[in-house]
Amino acid sequence: MCGYEPPDEHKLRMIHALPGDDECAVVLKFLASMMNLADHFEDWRTLGKKRLAWNAEQRSEHKKARVCRECRRAFDSKKKGCGKVAHHERGTGAFLGSLCQDCNKAAHKPSHVTI
Incomplete structure (x- = not known):
């Protein structure tokens, strides 16, 4: 409801491990993605505020x-x-x-x- 739209790279998708990756690679990739999304959201919150626009x-x-x-x-x-x-x-x-x-x-x- 706040108007935030996550970037496409953070919308629901499968994160796959590559051959030779550590056994925790999928979890580590997921956590890195979530940390990046948190940074994106924080930037949007501080820089993307719009004033009330009503008719x-x-x-x-x-x-x-x-x-x-x-x-x-x-x-x-x-x-x-x-x-x-x-x-x-x-x-x-x-x-x-x-x-x-x-x-x-x-x-x-x-x-x-x-x-």
Whole structure:
């Protein structure tokens, strides 16, 4: 949902060992590939952010929203974590909906990929 698109070389594929490779070659190649993907994702996260891009209809929808799209709590700027936020894809800037601050924070992707 964040708009991140992994490079083609990291999409599902079989990693084969070559004749003469160590018995752990497939696992080592897989781990190296995942570390490379984690670096790519981190670069995208820091350099590829797009600002919110919405049209008049989406802006009006957000303004009219009274409850969080996820938890259904009523928006209230006086309650901590219940203010209204325009949730969007960081990679494309596309408006996704109106969320409370807590749900918006929970929706963010982790900044690290554990291998």
